[in-house]
Amino acid sequence: MTQADELRASVQHSMDLDARDSLAGWRQQFTLAGDEIYLDGNSLGPMPRCVPAALETTLRSHWQNDLIRSWNDHGWIDLPITLGEKIAPLLGAAPGQVVCTDSTSINLFKVLHVAMQIQGWKGSILSEADNFPTDLYMAENLRAVAPRGALAFERVASEDLAEAIDGSVSVLLLSHVNFRTGALHDLVDLTARAHQAGALVIWDLSHSAGVMNIELDACQVDFAVGCGYKFLNGGPGAPGYIYVAERHQNSARQPLWGWMGHAEPFQFAPRYEPAPGIKRYLTGTPAILSMVALDAALAVFDDLDLTLARQKSKQLGEHLKDLITVSGVPLKLLSPSDAEARGSQVSFTHHCAYGVVQALIELGVIGDFRAPNIIRFGLNPLFNSFQDIERAVVLLKQVFDEGRHLERRFDERKPVT
Amino acid sequence: MTQADELRASVQHSMDLDARDSLAGWRQQFTLAGDEIYLDGNSLGPMPRCVPAALETTLRSHWQNDLIRSWNDHGWIDLPITLGEKIAPLLGAAPGQVVCTDSTSINLFKVLHVAMQIQGWKGSILSEADNFPTDLYMAENLRAVAPRGALAFERVASEDLAEAIDGSVSVLLLSHVNFRTGALHDLVDLTARAHQAGALVIWDLSHSAGVMNIELDACQVDFAVGCGYKFLNGGPGAPGYIYVAERHQNSARQPLWGWMGHAEPFQFAPRYEPAPGIKRYLTGTPAILSMVALDAALAVFDDLDLTLARQKSKQLGEHLKDLITVSGVPLKLLSPSDAEARGSQVSFTHHCAYGVVQALIELGVIGDFRAPNIIRFGLNPLFNSFQDIERAVVLLKQVFDEGRHLERRFDERKPVT
Numbered sequence: 001m002t003q004a005d006e007l008r009a010s011v012q013h014s015m016d017l018d019a020r021d022s023l024a025g026w027r028q029q030f031t032l033a034g035d036e037i038y039l040d041g042n043s044l045g046p047m048p049r050c051v052p053a054a055l056e057t058t059l060r061s062h063w064q065n066d067l068i069r070s071w072n073d074h075g076w077i078d079l080p081i082t083l084g085e086k087i088a089p090l091l092g093a094a095p096g097q098v099v100c101t102d103s104t105s106i107n108l109f110k111v112l113h114v115a116m117q118i119q120g121w122k123g124s125i126l127s128e129a130d131n132f133p134t135d136l137y138m139a140e141n142l143r144a145v146a147p148r149g150a151l152a153f154e155r156v157a158s159e160d161l162a163e164a165i166d167g168s169v170s171v172l173l174l175s176h177v178n179f180r181t182g183a184l185h186d187l188v189d190l191t192a193r194a195h196q197a198g199a200l201v202i203w204d205l206s207h208s209a210g211v212m213n214i215e216l217d218a219c220q221v222d223f224a225v226g227c228g229y230k231f232l233n234g235g236p237g238a239p240g241y242i243y244v245a246e247r248h249q250n251s252a253r254q255p256l257w258g259w260m261g262h263a264e265p266f267q268f269a270p271r272y273e274p275a276p277g278i279k280r281y282l283t284g285t286p287a288i289l290s291m292v293a294l295d296a297a298l299a300v301f302d303d304l305d306l307t308l309a310r311q312k313s314k315q316l317g318e319h320l321k322d323l324i325t326v327s328g329v330p331l332k333l334l335s336p337s338d339a340e341a342r343g344s345q346v347s348f349t350h351h352c353a354y355g356v357v358q359a360l361i362e363l364g365v366i367g368d369f370r371a372p373n374i375i376r377f378g379l380n381p382l383f384n385s386f387q388d389i390e391r392a393v394v395l396l397k398q399v400f401d402e403g404r405h406l407e408r409r410f411d412e413r414k415p416v417t
Numbered sequence: 418m419t420q421a422d423e424l425r426a427s428v429q430h431s432m433d434l435d436a437r438d439s440l441a442g443w444r445q446q447f448t449l450a451g452d453e454i455y456l457d458g459n460s461l462g463p464m465p466r467c468v469p470a471a472l473e474t475t476l477r478s479h480w481q482n483d484l485i486r487s488w489n490d491h492g493w494i495d496l497p498i499t500l501g502e503k504i505a506p507l508l509g510a511a512p513g514q515v516v517c518t519d520s521t522s523i524n525l526f527k528v529l530h531v532a533m534q535i536q537g538w539k540g541s542i543l544s545e546a547d548n549f550p551t552d553l554y555m556a557e558n559l560r561a562v563a564p565r566g567a568l569a570f571e572r573v574a575s576e577d578l579a580e581a582i583d584g585s586v587s588v589l590l591l592s593h594v595n596f597r598t599g600a601l602h603d604l605v606d607l608t609a610r611a612h613q614a615g616a617l618v619i620w621d622l623s624h625s626a627g628v629m630n631i632e633l634d635a636c637q638v639d640f641a642v643g644c645g646y647k648f649l650n651g652g653p654g655a656p657g658y659i660y661v662a663e664r665h666q667n668s669a670r671q672p673l674w675g676w677m678g679h680a681e682p683f684q685f686a687p688r689y690e691p692a693p694g695i696k697r698y699l700t701g702t703p704a705i706l707s708m709v710a711l712d713a714a715l716a717v718f719d720d721l722d723l724t725l726a727r728q729k730s731k732q733l734g735e736h737l738k739d740l741i742t743v744s745g746v747p748l749k750l751l752s753p754s755d756a757e758a759r760g761s762q763v764s765f766t767h768h769c770a771y772g773v774v775q776a777l778i779e780l781g782v783i784g785d786f787r788a789p790n791i792i793r794f795g796l797n798p799l800f801n802s803f804q805d806i807e808r809a810v811v812l813l814k815q816v817f818d819e820g821r822h823l824e825r826r827f828d829e830r831k832p833v834t
Contacts, residue, residue, distance in 0.1 A: 068457045068783060076653055102520070105674075105700045137676065140688070145562040179685075235476075235480060236705035237702045237706070255562055256523060258555070268549075272550075284551065284657070285644065285646070287520075
């Protein structure tokens, strides 16, 4: 085939894939403009259509008119719990184990501290050297507040993890999907290995929840955290969540004792008495406006079969990978080649990665850059189409054909994960 | 005078006071309905008129259209700092010392830990026995993470504080205004006493910022925290703030190391390196929607002279106190009688306090109840009028005259501070 033939064939193929896509209708639930291709839902999910009305009601009716009474009359006080229960099915968690609160970083501190309490502050924390920085910082930081001050923190390369899980490890702390490479850890296998070695596991699901089946209960995961603003589409800086397996909930006190985690917050008692169950993981007054946005956004998942989402996500990734190969554009695949081993993201490297991402943005394709040479494309099966991918690759080829990526300087403050 | 004469005289007096009120115009900046009297701005401030438009722009223009680019193009990434700089003048703080982040509870943990680090984890934390619970819990909690595990935490009655500040105290942790009684501590005197004894001070300004002059720099206060949702009117659960005097900022690392507090967050470096200055007090990704509401709400303070606000606040309190005395309603003053010794709140006790508050709410006067027998009336000089107070007392008298307060049971989940 000539390149023109190949191109025509792939355009037709994209159209066919879209025609057969059972999730194609989901895009209508978002407010994305038609002429831009958004491949950054793994950084900031786009706005679900129902969000502005929900916030408008909270502002104009609840806050404005009902004022303080809204804490009860409109369920503000229960939002951390009701939101947790909405997130739970996305994680394969039975009720009573997920709460929505604070940021992922703060939540990591809580569960790391509790996991080490349960382990008697013996042994080490093991993580991946290329884990997301906040996860690493929180583990590093925990040493500063460990009661014996001798907490070991080991970081190894991803490929060495399975071997490094031995009797010296007390807590295995991992991100389900690597934020740079998109590599997906085998949660089932690593959790089982950790348990066999006597370790507890903490999974950071920020880059996986909402685009694939996760089975926390079935895998007997101990703890998990995640954010609300990526594939959950809860808005910029949406609150995070915490999963604590029921069996661990009353074994320890999380280390940030605030009034919302008290057994009887409105008794205003002078002594702290943690609430039973998952509620003890709350600390201060919840950020209601941000929570209302996330609450509305989660309606997108109401009738979604996550098996179909995962299946389409893999197809989108394969489509992108294949078309880039066909295009001849000189990007090198950084993500695992096997779709089963990837999250909902495909990353490439190029020595002008920053320039490529900037040039693409100017042409209406929004991906993102990670220093020093990584181009990340996030794929969200709920709104990305196969023709989106096709058009993105055509524009990527245009960038290289016209040399649009050259001579652009990296502004290190630019991207936000 | 007969009671009718007194009543007529006091109505005229209220009208006169309103006619002379230089802040009367401020009420137009809020969306309060005319027929309700809101005396709970010390719990949840009412919505400033400019908030919905600000959020609408953030949703419909920034998040919807500009998506991930908004972190830079619309200043999301800088909001914790720019908001801190807007709050700083309300606290008497020069630039570079206030940041907006997380909840008051989380922020208390950060500054308590840092203060004890600076003090070498020697000596005790001293607080008031009736401080707000979260403040007490966080100090209690700090013992669980103290490196030597032997941290002493002393709580004394308010009247014994001055005497209790001696060489054994390392950190004095106080709320500027007591959430139950409305009693205002002498920040100048207590800070000076603490410094003389070699202690550092942490002030919780949740119940005072926005309704009185505060001079953190001039008083050489070390640390302060506060919330955004009371007299700052930032909306339910609005983020809190932290003040750290410049001289302490680089002396220690706060104990919740997140990527937003890193010197170079977008380098995604594997090791934590705190940002210089106040920025190191950030932890995770900021809750932008809640921050945008607070940011808009702070415009209310743009041309406000806090001296006038404090003056009117005291007058409102005196007016309320005097009218209740005149009315003959059997409430007992719990707050200090002297306006100088009160925050912007007047509290009373009654054995049917819960019933009184509920009956008043039904008549359109929103105050709140604190177990077991406290009625709190918050006074906000930016929207409460003297005729509001007059009308509230008339309705309070009606409650007692008609026995509306009897036979109502306390629902302990009802009130939120």
